[in-house]
Structures are given as structure tokens and as C-alpha cells.
Amino acid sequence: MGKTKPLGLLAVAALGYLAERPMHPYEMYQLALHRQEDRVVKVSPGSLYRAVYGLEADGLVLASGTDREGARPERTTFEITDLGRHLLGERLRELLSTPTNEYPELGLALSEAHELGAEEVRMLLETRILRQQAELADLDRRMTWALERGIPRVYWINVPYSAAMLRAEITHLESLLAEIADGALAWHVPGTRAPLHEQAATPPVSAQPTPST
Known part of the structure; x- marks a missing residue:
């Protein structure tokens, strides 16, 4: 059925x-x-x-x-x-x-990170990056292992995808850390209200992808 x-x-x-x-x-x-x-x-x-x-x-x-x-x-x-x-x-x-919104936890955490102090956020993200770098090194070792044993790539193309996503996230977070460190990113004072213009702002409507025919 x-x-x-x-x-x-x-x-x-x-x-x-x-x-x-x-x-x-x-x-x-x-x-x-x-x-x-x-x-x-x-x-x-x-x-x-x-x-x-x-x-x-x-x-x-x-x-x-x-x-x-x-x-x-x-x-x-x-x-x-x-x-x-x-x-x-x-x-x-x-x-x-068809792309879908997978609701990543990090996205939510970043959107609310202003409720913590800038220095604490910096330390937390540095810790995350260290863990991700270790994870990335493990993925690289596994890809090398599979290549050396001649395992057809078609069975593990998800692994380089995971590695690419990790590298992209690390690169983005390192850029964010640099902005926090040099003051380019003005930090919200925890516990204060958002500016009035932010409260009243209406974001643009997201464009929906057009399916190919």
C-alpha cells in the first residue's frame, strides 16, 4: 500500500x-x-x-x-x-x-547571543571552533582512509559534504570573532531593550525559489 x-x-x-x-x-x-x-x-x-x-x-x-x-x-x-x-x-x-529550512540550533543561538556579554560569546565561539577543528581533522582522516582502501567515493560523498559545511561554519565564526574583537560589531548590552527602529522594522518578504521544469 x-x-x-x-x-x-x-x-x-x-x-x-x-x-x-x-x-x-x-x-x-x-x-x-x-x-x-x-x-x-x-x-x-x-x-x-x-x-x-x-x-x-x-x-x-x-x-x-x-x-x-x-x-x-x-x-x-x-x-x-x-x-x-x-x-x-x-x-x-x-x-x-528542494531546499528546506533545517532549523539549525547555532542559527538560533547566534540570533540570541546578544543576551550574553561580548567577551563570553567570544570565548564560547572559540571553544566551539576548537571542537569543530578536531571534528574536521577526524573527517579528513576518514576520507584518507577510504581513499587508500579504494572504497568507491559514491558510498561516502556525504563525508566531504559534512567537512565542507564544517569548514564554512568555522570560516564564518572566525570572521565574526574578528568583528567582535576589533569592535566592528557593536554589541548589545545584555538585558536592555532592542532599539525602537528595530522593534518596528518589517523585514522584506523572502523570495521563494522557482522550481525548474
Whole structure:
């Protein structure tokens, strides 16, 4: 049967794994970690099992067998159905072509950062950048590892995307820190009201992208 709502991101990931080959949910979880996809979708063994059973209830995957390894519990292997493959393709086309507001937490934090002192914000952002630089170094090591082992890039193009997003954010925050340091960014005094002209201002209407035909 068809679905009445778009596939969630974890469902997309699960269907994507099963589109490659039948596997059990824990194997899918290990594959997600191996490909660094836990950076782009919130995943745990439990959430992945629930997602797969939900897909099974909707007719998008089906149980195709069981196996047991040593003393471990029996595991059910799943495979994707024709309907699952069709809806996966539809959802991927939508996600690739249509930008959406992902409501990043940092964006909100920056918009309200004026409620803290400039020096404290500077220290907090410097701490964030140090953590991001360590994260970026780890991503670079993983990309080198994959290249050295000849793993086809098509299976981990999400990793350089994550690295590019990190680099862009670091660059922006470093520029912001420079503005705070040299006074180019006039800082709001915490606890005071916004200027009257700011309270009354009406921002321009955002332009909506026109879908290509």
C-alpha cells in the first residue's frame, strides 16, 4: 500500500541500505556508522529496528529470512519491496532538488547571543571552533582512509559534504570573532531593550525559489 506522508530521514536511510542488499537492522546500523551517516541522521540500534518494522508494516520492506551467529539472538533479515524502492526514489528526488529550512540550533543561538556579554560569546565561539577543528581533522582522516582502501567515493560523498559545511561554519565564526574583537560589531548590552527602529522594522518578504521544469 502507499504512504500518505513523506518518508522520514531514518526511513530513507534504511531503505537505501536495503536497496543495496538484504540485511538485518543491526548490520544496517553498523553500515551507517561506517559511512559516517550518523552525522546526517539521528540513528541508534533501537531507532533503526523501529524504523524497519514500521516500513514492514507499510509494505515497503519484508522479512526474507533469519540467521544466528554464535550465542547471539536470532536476527531477521529484511529486503526492500518494489513499492519501497519506488517511494525511496521519489523521496530522494525531492530531498536532492528542494531546499528546506533545517532549523539549525547555532542559527538560533547566534540570533540570541546578544543576551550574553561580548567577551563570553567570544570565548564560547572559540571553544566551539576548537571542537569543530578536531571534528574536521577526524573527517579528513576518514576520507584518507577510504581513499587508500579504494572504497568507491559514491558510498561516502556525504563525508566531504559534512567537512565542507564544517569548514564554512568555522570560516564564518572566525570572521565574526574578528568583528567582535576589533569592535566592528557593536554589541548589545545584555538585558536592555532592542532599539525602537528595530522593534518596528518589517523585514522584506523572502523570495521563494522557482522550481525548474
